[in-house]
Amino acid sequence: MRDAFDNVNPVVAFVFFVFALLMPMLLLHPVMLGISLFCAVVWLFFIKGRGAFMYLVKFVIPITILTAILNPVFNHAGVTILFYIRDNPVTRESIIYGAASAVMLASVVTWFACFNHIFTSDKTVYLLGRFAPGLSLILSMSLRFVPLFTAQAKRIALAQRGAGMGTGGGNIIARAKSGLSIISSLITWSLESSVTTADSMRARGYGLHPRRSFANYRFDKRDALIGSALTLGIVATGLAAYLKLISVRYFPSIKLNEASPLFLAFCAVYALTLLIPVTMNLSEALKWRSLRSKI
Amino acid sequence: MNEHPEKPNIAIEKDERILRAERLRAREEKSDKRARLIRRIVSAVLILVFVPSAILVGMLEWNDRKYYIVSALIILFSMLPFFLMFEKRRPMARELTLIAVMTALGVAGRAAFYMLPHFKPIAAIVIITGVSLGSEAGFITGALTAFVSNMFFGQGPWTPWQMFALGLIGFLAGILFNDSIKTHLKLVLLCAFGVFATVGIYGQIMDTAFVFMAGQKVTREMFLAAYASGLPVNLVFALATVVFLVVLAKPLLNKLRRIKQKHGVFR
Known part of the structure; x- marks a missing residue:
């Protein structure tokens, strides 16, 4: 409520x-x-x-x-x-x-x-956005990335299982190995996509105008x-x-x-x-x- | 029909463009130098004036009993210059998104290992960020990882301390190491730094914070008891950091180096 x-x-x-x-x-x-x-x-x-x-x-x-x-x-x-x-x-x-x-x-x-x-996070971003636009942007982006990474990790796991790489079973070492390969491709994907995000931001004119927040109180x-x-x-x-x-x-x-x-x-x-x-x-x-x- | 009627003009235009860009860059560098000086003065004032005055007010006005508030103020004042410098530099979008990714990895790592108390990859990821992206990005990533993960796990009087401790770890990692961890010796040194960072920096700072939070009339025995009772927790955290550094440091540093070279950021 x-x-x-x-x-x-x-x-x-x-x-x-x-x-x-x-x-x-x-x-x-x-x-x-x-x-x-x-x-x-x-x-x-x-x-x-x-x-x-x-x-x-x-x-x-x-x-x-x-x-x-x-x-x-x-x-x-x-x-x-x-x-x-x-x-x-x-x-x-x-x-x-x-x-x-x-x-x-x-x-x-x-x-x-x-x-x-x-x-909530949108209030924090709203408050910070006035004094520290860069930091508040990192804040809201990383808040977005956490669920995004979780979803992507599931997708990678599914793809790897489809390719017959890790079945999700086995002893601890086998499971750790398949987990690590998921994390590895997740990190590569997220780093690469962060650059894509940045390019998209630049193309839309990031930095030309003072930042405004989504929530307007x-x-x-x-x-x-x-x-x-x-x-x-x-x-x-x-x-x-x-x-x-x-x-x-x-x-x-x-x-x-x-x-x-x-x-x-x-x-x-x-x-x-x-x-x-x-x-x-x-x-x-x-x-x-x-x-x-x-x- | 001639396909390129104004072909000879292109070369001249390009030259003019290059010249204009160079002039612009020279002007920017000049203003950059001035801005850097101003930033340095502002941070020096913050640390040299505000921190001692916080201690003085605490001693004179509050009868030397408000340890928590005074120490929290000192921590906030010493974090401000880092944030100010970062903001005033007007970081590139690529820098921002990379730092955001590293922060999110730290936060997700803390959430992923929820079933193992204190066995978290946070410090390892902050150290790797500092080593690869430099001390400034290391500080920002460390401080924001603490702040953002507390948005999930609950903010409290411990938040500024965690921010400062993790930020300091990332900052020191950026100063002490460069991103070529090729020999085994370097990896061992990095792990040794990881142990020092978790037990010596993070553990020490958080245990001190706990004493300040528990009571404002502190004694030496209280600190000793807090450090002694905090040691097992810190050792678990140190073990986790070493494990994650051994597993993650090389591949993650390679991936980051590739991104840096490919896209020309953080160089």
């Missing part, structure tokens, strides 16, 4: 992801980390449905546990010593810091999972709305960090900022900013429901 955030202008979407990915790493504040992880997980459930659960259990949770264990084992800073493992002190600060790092990594990985779903009213909300969130975060509204110290002893009303207000702004995609999905779902009940 298409996510509501799919149609957002790639520039706006990219800024959103940079914000969502950088903030947990930069702030490393327990409350902010919790908000970030929560928003990412909720969105992942909107994107993947039940698949999100499997992703979390198989990938995110193991990384989180590993990081949470790794820190206190190797890091002995902090003043509150809880117990000793082989003469090495394990401190409360280190355990809490490890937990914070683990949540940070979990939220970053989950945001990346959302990123992988939203940022307009910057519409909704993008402006999302963009301004996002800008507001980024400015608020910068201001909060500048005014030391959010601050945290883990070593030698843990010290958090006071839970002032302003801080709570900032937390709400931060959460709302990160919840932009979820809000969009919810409003789409509501719209769909209200429309359906009218029919």
Whole structure:
């Protein structure tokens, strides 16, 4: 199913992801980390449905546990010593810091999972095409070549079997040999066809005109709305960090900022900013429901 | 009827055309030199100013704790000059398609060996590209192979590190070797470089990245533990690289040399 955030202008979407990915790493504040992880997980459930659960259990949770264990084992800073493992002190600060790092990594990985779903190759090529036309062209060509090579490899295998060269059976060495001869002719074919492609590009005037991408994303009213909300969130975060509204110290002893009303207000702004995609999905779902009940 | 009424004129026209082409080439070379100087200055500024300032900001503003962000910034700033130089050179279409083919081969290779974890031909293909097509193409191919294959397998905080590590391998391969691997000794040397590249460069960089990702308060023991636990994985990758270099290096280099000679690219 298409996510509501799919149609957002790639520039706006990219800024959103940079914000969502950088903030947990930069702030490393327990409350902010919790908000970030929560928003990412909720969105992942909107994107993947039940698949999100499997992703979390198989990938995110193991990384989180590993990081949470790794820190206190190797890091002995902090003043509150809880117990000793082989003469090495394990401190409360280190355990809490490890937990914070683990949540940070979990939220970053989950945001990346959302990123992988939203940022398809055509958006990447669109974004890169403006700054790096050559690189984005290589990118889109190699993305095309991967399925093309796979199809050609099958064709070569069929042709070689028809010529009675490799039957696909036999022991490992025989199979490796027939595989190698397939790869060999595949490489020759692909190198030769790459030159043909290049000649065709030149004949059609490659390099005469600045490159444009196939997908043309307009910057519409909704993008402006999302963009301004996002800008507001980024400015608020910068201001909060500048005014030391959010601050945290883990070593030698843990010290958090006071839970002032302003801080709570900032937390709400931060959460709302990160919840932009979820809000969009919810409003789409509501719209769909209200429309359906009218029919 | 005379079949070629303007036959004598053709020779003169040709001469004029050749002259014009030569004049154009001279002018291009002049502007090329200036552009190269500017590119060199830009990359020097990037590496000499941006990298230290990223470290300084990390030390002063972020209390020396944001290792991951600072290191990722350093990596991005040191990759930018390569990409900038490549873009500003306005590469030929044939160069672009050849690099795209090598990138696609690396990506397809990673996908084809999905059943054998860490036993991938990526590094071998990047090394061969660097050796045959030069250090610049080697860097671009390495970095883009990492980026494109992560489009299939998932981008993550590890992407810039993989891009940098593989790009560096291709770059060094292009500097250290030329594309005539005729003696056994040269093949052995290439394989030795393959082992160094996977264990010493790729493994080292990725294990360091893992420590930076796991926690920003790092200790020496954490690095040692990461290198120790990463060693088996790196050795499997090194074995794969040696196997693929032994099998692929000679034929692939020959094929590439043939393409280079036949079509006049990357010379």
